Amino acid sequence: MRQAIMSSPGKIEYFKVKAPGELKPNELLLKIERIGICGSDVHVFHGEHPATPYPVVQGHEYSATVEFVGENVSKAKPGMKVTARPQQVCGKCNPCKRGQYNACQNLKVEGFQAPGVAQDYFIVSEDRLVVLPDSFTFEQGAMVEPAAVGAHATSRPTRLNGKNVVVSGAGTIGNLVAQFAKARGAKKVLITDVSDYRLDKAKECGIELTLNVKNAPVEDEIKSCFGDEGFQVGFEAAGVQTSLDLLLANVEKGGDVVILGVYAKNPEVNMYYVGEHELNIYGSMMYRHRDYEEAVSMIAEGKIKTEPLVSKHFPFSEFGKAYKYIDDMRDKAMKVMIDL
Missing domain, CATH: 3.90.180.10 (Medium-chain alcohol dehydrogenases, catalytic domain)
Structure with missing residues (x-):
């Protein structure tokens, strides 16, 4: 063979x-x-x-x-x-x-x-x-494998239902994370990237709120999307230092940040935000069998594109x-x- x-x-x-x-x-x-x-x-x-x-x-x-x-x-x-x-x-x-x-x-x-x-x-x-x-x-x-990554990552925080979510990175994994966040009942889901093409793909998959971080002040756009509510959960799917910084600096105090991006170089973590804002930082490693099964079910039902x-x-x-x-x-x- x-x-x-x-x-x-x-x-x-x-x-x-x-x-x-x-x-x-x-x-x-x-x-x-x-x-x-x-x-x-x-x-x-x-x-x-x-x-x-x-x-x-x-x-x-x-x-x-x-x-x-x-x-x-x-x-x-x-x-x-x-x-x-x-x-x-x-x-x-x-x-x-x-x-x-x-x-x-x-x-x-x-x-x-x-x-x-x-x-x-x-x-x-x-x-x-x-x-x-x-x-x-x-x-x-x-x-199914990348979809299972999204299924697992979005199960790491206690719950997403009714919360506002920001996903940093609109590649395949970030896109699927955003889709799963929406399927799990997130109130609003914003996905960010530096590529209009990837953001357009997110829209094709039903993610209405998108932001190209090269084109506008991030804090202003987050305020425009969520108003005074802000966002309570962030997913770092880009594996980029600036992406991690953005989430830590802007997530609501006491909020959750899930890290699933793969970094070519270990990033620095702003411990001021982690400590003073009492943030919950979650790692997300691949998936378990139930995540695979949920990914198959969600794709079959048309909930994940x-x-x-x-x-x-x-x-x-x-x-x-x-x-x-x-x-x-x-x-x-x-x-x-x-x-x-």
Whole structure:
């Protein structure tokens, strides 16, 4: 079968390798159909991801067709559309024991610290498998992973219902966070970015309030959007220092800030705002199984829109060109898909 390996930053090599062998009773063999490239993958491509060694087989957000199943598998049958969580966890550390396995102390994520799915066939265990509706396209299936990030991040604060929300960063993840915030009953949701294209995509997905932070004083625009109510919850999805500063400085005192962006360089945190304003700072690490299932349900019900976020498709043989496209297009590249 074909396999793509990123041997070093910016260098992708192709190999013909033996297909995965015999299945364990609880395992499935998947035929990979689509792979989505995300911001974290781009960090790996540029050698800027803080926790990824080389060489690495990338690919962690994907859709697939079940090829074969182990004798004890009951969740899926050959021919069904599926996806799966890329988290390999130990099940023994304290976070795992309390159900917080997404923060496993020995966590390995496929495509980063463990081999990913950039190959024709891949084996997964049934406990990580999520069956997709027949109505799903393979593109929707590959969007479940980033949607699950949005589902998890918006579950971190105590509640969003009735609160005003600002999402900083209108890339794919920020867009999905904003959509989930709205679906969870947020009163108003404002999304910010430096790209009018990304902000227009947010509007396509039902996020009415948008702000290009290059074009207007942020504080004035926040006041214009929310009036004296201000905003109570901020989501930092850009992985940029100025983005974090904006949220900490402007969120209501006693409010919540959720950090899910990946930073190429560790940011400075203004502890004056954190302490004197008694802010609640939440980290958000990936997702849990229920977030995957909720993402599938929300997409199927039309509450979360993914189609406007798919920018372009590349064949498997042009993995490198996909990254070049993302670099060249910059703010006009949302989700790029690799077709197997």
